[in-house]
Amino acid sequence: MGANRPPIAIGDNAWLGGGVIVCPGVTIGENTVIDAGSVVIRHIPDHVFAAGNPARIIRRL
Incomplete structure (x- = not known):
């Protein structure tokens, strides 16, 4: 398909x-939860809950 991503x-x-x-x-790190409908544009670390557009860390797990 052309483009290397x-x-x-x-x-x-x-x-x-x-x-x-x-x-x-x-x-996206290990043991991480991304909320429905989120848009992940940056790396998300291990053991967190992230949500939003763009996705941000809401809390540590």
């Missing part, structure tokens, strides 16, 4: 809600 990395036991959009090259 960096891969998305999703850690073990990460949960992504319905309709989540993850931009190319983003890493």
Whole structure:
């Protein structure tokens, strides 16, 4: 398909809600939860709950 895009990395036991959009090259950490409908444009660390557009850390797990 032409364009080379960096891969998305999703850690073990990460949960992504319905309709989540993850931009190319983003890493989502282990044991992380991303709320439904969120747009992930930056790396999300391990053990957090993130939500929003753009997704931001709401709390540590």
